[in-house]
Amino acid sequence: METKTISKLGGDGKMSSYTYDEYKRIVKEFHGSLAPGLLIGGFMVDLALKNLPGGQFFDAIAETKTCLPDAIQLLTPCTIGNGWLRVMNFSRFAITLYEKEKGEGVRVYIDTKKIEAWPEVRDWFFKVKPKKEQNYQLLLDQIADAGAGLCSMKKVRVRPELTGFHAHGSKIAICPSCGEAFKIKNGDKCPACSGENPYVD
Numbered sequence: 001m002e003t004k005t006i007s008k009l010g011g012d013g014k015m016s017s018y019t020y021d022e023y024k025r026i027v028k029e030f031h032g033s034l035a036p037g038l039l040i041g042g043f044m045v046d047l048a049l050k051n052l053p054g055g056q057f058f059d060a061i062a063e064t065k066t067c068l069p070d071a072i073q074l075l076t077p078c079t080i081g082n083g084w085l086r087v088m089n090f091s092r093f094a095i096t097l098y099e100k101e102k103g104e105g106v107r108v109y110i111d112t113k114k115i116e117a118w119p120e121v122r123d124w125f126f127k128v129k130p131k132k133e134q135n136y137q138l139l140l141d142q143i144a145d146a147g148a149g150l151c152s153m154k155k156v157r158v159r160p161e162l163t164g165f166h167a168h169g170s171k172i173a174i175c176p177s178c179g180e181a182f183k184i185k186n187g188d189k190c191p192a193c194s195g196e197n198p199y200v201d
């Protein structure tokens with residue numbers, strides 16, 4: 001097996017890379033386990049980083065909330081907290097990195113044709129077998145061998161309303177019901193007091 005590396009984009013805009021073993025160690029530390037989806041996600045981010053259009057500042061989209069947001073947060077300066085990573089919960093195993101201003105970017109996704117060449121990965125991905133019947137080691141081996149070979153990539157342009165260094169002009173108000181501050185969108189009460197409260201009583 002060739003030695004694979006995983007690219008990383010630093011906050012200073014500089015590219016560096018991890019060996020695949022280093023990446024696995026970081027995954028385990030951060031995520032708690034060697035999640036197959038996060039290992040594949042590393043190769044997906046790597047492929048996207050190697051094919052970025054010109055530009056200095058990038059934002060990211062993860063089209064699932066599973067695993068891929070962590071791969072993006074481990075390998076790029078984009079995090080949910082800094083607002084550069086947007087999680088769109090489509091349950092599609094895909095990521096996009098795009099240049100902030102013009103929205104030009106690359107989308108990397110699991111290619112359901114290519115995955116056929118890697119049966120253990122395919123069965124895991126399509127949840128064909130119960131977890132007990134999966135051969136975890138074979139799954140990890142096939143992921144390591146396949147790398148970005150499980151994926152395809154295409155150029156995309158992100159819709160203008162999602163791009164730019166958007167200066168939010170939104171107003172902050174105090175909710176008349178709970179007394180906490182929140183960003184006004186609809187109505188004068190905060191979303192929690194408008195019926196989305198996640199807590200019992």
Ligand SMILES: [Zn+2]
Nearest residue numbers: 175178190193
């Ligand atoms: Zn409230």
